[in-house]
Amino acid sequence: MPFTIHALLPACWPSRARRPHEPAMSTAVRVILAHCRYRSGIPSGENSAVDRQAAWMEAAGIPLIRWERRSDDLLAAGRWAQARAAWALPGNAARRRALVHELRPLADGRTVLHLHNPWPLYTYDLAQAAQSVGIPVVQTLHNYRLIASNQRWVSDGRLRRPTTAAEQAHVSALGAMHHGRLAEWAYRRALSRLWRQNQPATALTTLICLSHFQQQQVIAAGIPASRTTVIPNAMPDPGPPPNQRPAGEYALFVGRLDSMKGIDWLMQAWPACGLPLTVVGDGPLAACCQGIPGVNWLGSQPTEHVQRLMAGARLLVMASRWYEGHPLVLVEALARGLPCLVPDLGGLPEVIHGEIGRVYRPGDKADLASQAQTLWHNPPPAATCYAAFTAHYEQAAHRARLEECWRHALAVGTP
Structure with a gap:
C-alpha cells in the first residue's frame, strides 16, 4: 500500500485539506497556506492568526490553497498513532515522497508555500518537499519551538543546556507545552536532527519573526540574518475609539x-x-x-x-x-x-x-x-x-509586507 500524507493516522482521514475556489487573481502569487492546528479545547492565538490571514487573502482575491492538519485528530486516534507520529517527528522519507507527489503539480513558478505551525503532522518534511520541487517556503514563527525544547536551548546549530535562569525558565515552559515525557523526548530528538542537518537554513527561503527579540534569537541559533524579517501580527482597523472614552471599571x-x-x-x-x-x-x-x-x-x-x-x-x-x-x-x-x-x-x-x-x-x-x-x-x-x-499593526500594512515577502521569495527561489 503506498504511503500517503496521513499514513501516521487512520486511513479514513482525507489525504489532503480542502482546496477552496480560487477567486479572480489580484496578484501573480499563489499561496499554499499550511498549518497544523492546535487542540480546539485550548484557545490559540496562532490558530486565530492563520484564520485571519486566510480570510483577508480570500477577500483580496489572492489565489489560496489551504492545507491543514488537526491535533484533535491525532489525539482522537489513540496512543499508537501518537507514538508513530512522535517517532516520525525528525523526518520520514515516505512522508516526504508523498508530499513531493502532492506539491509537484503546483510548482509553476508563481506558487509560495507559507508555513505556520508544522508540528506534529507536517514537520519540516513539508518544507523540504517544497524546496525539492522548486517551491520557495516562507514560515511565520509564532513561538520558539524551532530553537528550544524542554531541557535544551539551540545555539549556533548545536544543542546545549541553558546557561541562565531565564533560559531555564523558558525551556521548562516550552517543555510543558509538549504534554508528557514521550512528547518532550520526541521534540528533543526532532530538534537535534533538524539542526544537525541544518534544515532551517536549507529549506526555508524566508523566516518571518513576530518581534525583533525573536529575530535575534533565531539568528543566534544559526539562521542566516538575510533569511529573516520581522512582520508582527495585525488585525483589521475597527475604527477609532470614542474621543471621550469612559474610564474603565476593571x-x-x-x-x-x-x-x-x-x-x-x-x-x-x-x-x-x-x-x-x-x-x-x-x-x-x-x-x-x-x-x-x-x-x-x-x-x-x-x-x-x-x-x-x-x-x-x-x-x-x-x-x-x-x-x-x-x-x-x-x-x-x-x-x-x-x-x-x-x-x-x-x-x-x-x-x-x-x-x-x-x-x-x-x-x-x-x-x-x-x-x-x-x-x-x-x-x-x-x-x-x-x-x-x-x-x-493595522492589517493593510501587514498585507503589503506579506505580499512583498512572497514576491521576494519567488524572486530569490529555493535555497
Missing part, C-alpha cells in the same frame, strides 16, 4: 489559564494591587481564579463579548512566564484604545512602552502593584493607543 486578563500564561502567579500577586480584575479564559488552572476578592472569572467568552469587555476596561494585564511571539490580545487592546500592563520579557516591551502602557519586572509582585496603580490612575489617552495600532 483591569482585564484574556488568555489561557495555565502556568505559561502566569495566571497562578497573577492570582497570588493581584490582591496587593487593590484593583478589580476581570479574567476571561479557561484552562487547567481555572480553579485558582475563583474565590479571590476583587477577581471576577468569566470563563471563555465569545469574541464579541471580549470586545465589549475591552471597551469597559481600564487596562489589560499579562503575566506570561515564557517568551511570547506577538500576542494578538495586545493588538486587539490597542485597536480599542486600551493601555496594557506587561512583564519585561522577550518581545513584549517592543509592543508596549511608556506612551501606551507600563512594563513591570517579571515575578516582582511589588513592581506589578506599583505599575498597575500608575497605569490605573494615569492611563494614556485612548487615541494614543489607537494611533500606535494604526501605525504598526
Whole structure:
C-alpha cells in the first residue's frame, strides 16, 4: 500500500485539506497556506492568526490553497498513532515522497508555500518537499519551538543546556507545552536532527519573526540574518475609539489559564494591587481564579463579548512566564484604545512602552502593584493607543509586507 500524507493516522482521514475556489487573481502569487492546528479545547492565538490571514487573502482575491492538519485528530486516534507520529517527528522519507507527489503539480513558478505551525503532522518534511520541487517556503514563527525544547536551548546549530535562569525558565515552559515525557523526548530528538542537518537554513527561503527579540534569537541559533524579517501580527482597523472614552471599571486578563500564561502567579500577586480584575479564559488552572476578592472569572467568552469587555476596561494585564511571539490580545487592546500592563520579557516591551502602557519586572509582585496603580490612575489617552495600532499593526500594512515577502521569495527561489 503506498504511503500517503496521513499514513501516521487512520486511513479514513482525507489525504489532503480542502482546496477552496480560487477567486479572480489580484496578484501573480499563489499561496499554499499550511498549518497544523492546535487542540480546539485550548484557545490559540496562532490558530486565530492563520484564520485571519486566510480570510483577508480570500477577500483580496489572492489565489489560496489551504492545507491543514488537526491535533484533535491525532489525539482522537489513540496512543499508537501518537507514538508513530512522535517517532516520525525528525523526518520520514515516505512522508516526504508523498508530499513531493502532492506539491509537484503546483510548482509553476508563481506558487509560495507559507508555513505556520508544522508540528506534529507536517514537520519540516513539508518544507523540504517544497524546496525539492522548486517551491520557495516562507514560515511565520509564532513561538520558539524551532530553537528550544524542554531541557535544551539551540545555539549556533548545536544543542546545549541553558546557561541562565531565564533560559531555564523558558525551556521548562516550552517543555510543558509538549504534554508528557514521550512528547518532550520526541521534540528533543526532532530538534537535534533538524539542526544537525541544518534544515532551517536549507529549506526555508524566508523566516518571518513576530518581534525583533525573536529575530535575534533565531539568528543566534544559526539562521542566516538575510533569511529573516520581522512582520508582527495585525488585525483589521475597527475604527477609532470614542474621543471621550469612559474610564474603565476593571483591569482585564484574556488568555489561557495555565502556568505559561502566569495566571497562578497573577492570582497570588493581584490582591496587593487593590484593583478589580476581570479574567476571561479557561484552562487547567481555572480553579485558582475563583474565590479571590476583587477577581471576577468569566470563563471563555465569545469574541464579541471580549470586545465589549475591552471597551469597559481600564487596562489589560499579562503575566506570561515564557517568551511570547506577538500576542494578538495586545493588538486587539490597542485597536480599542486600551493601555496594557506587561512583564519585561522577550518581545513584549517592543509592543508596549511608556506612551501606551507600563512594563513591570517579571515575578516582582511589588513592581506589578506599583505599575498597575500608575497605569490605573494615569492611563494614556485612548487615541494614543489607537494611533500606535494604526501605525504598526493595522492589517493593510501587514498585507503589503506579506505580499512583498512572497514576491521576494519567488524572486530569490529555493535555497
